[in-house]
Amino acid sequence: MAPKISPKKTWEGYIGGVVLTLILSYFIEQYHPDLRGNWMIVGFLVAAFAPAGDLVESQLKRNFAVKDSGNIIPGHGGVLDRLDSFLICVPVVYLYFILEKFI
DSSP states (O other): OBTTTBTTOOHHHHHHHHHHHHHHHHHHHHHOTTSSSOHHHHHHHHHHHHHHHHHHHHHHHHHTTOSOSOSSSTTTTOHHHHHTTHHHHHHHHHHHHHHHTTO
16 A cells, blocks of 8 residues: 555555445444434545554654554554554544534
């Protein structure tokens, strides 16, 4: 997917993540109609922007020549590695919910 930034990320993994996220979004929308928003759109936003957060964090680590962002969670690269997808994903979904009121 981006071999210079993160060589172990693949297009197959990305597509699998998109498919699984959209399936889960469909079930949320079907079985929880009381939740606000179009969850298929939310699922698409999450599927599109979560990998971007991961790649941004990987690029930051490469720029600073560090393998892990911390050692609180041994073998997992640190807390930032566990939450990197949220860096871009959460603001985008939040913006969707703000804009959704006006549409």
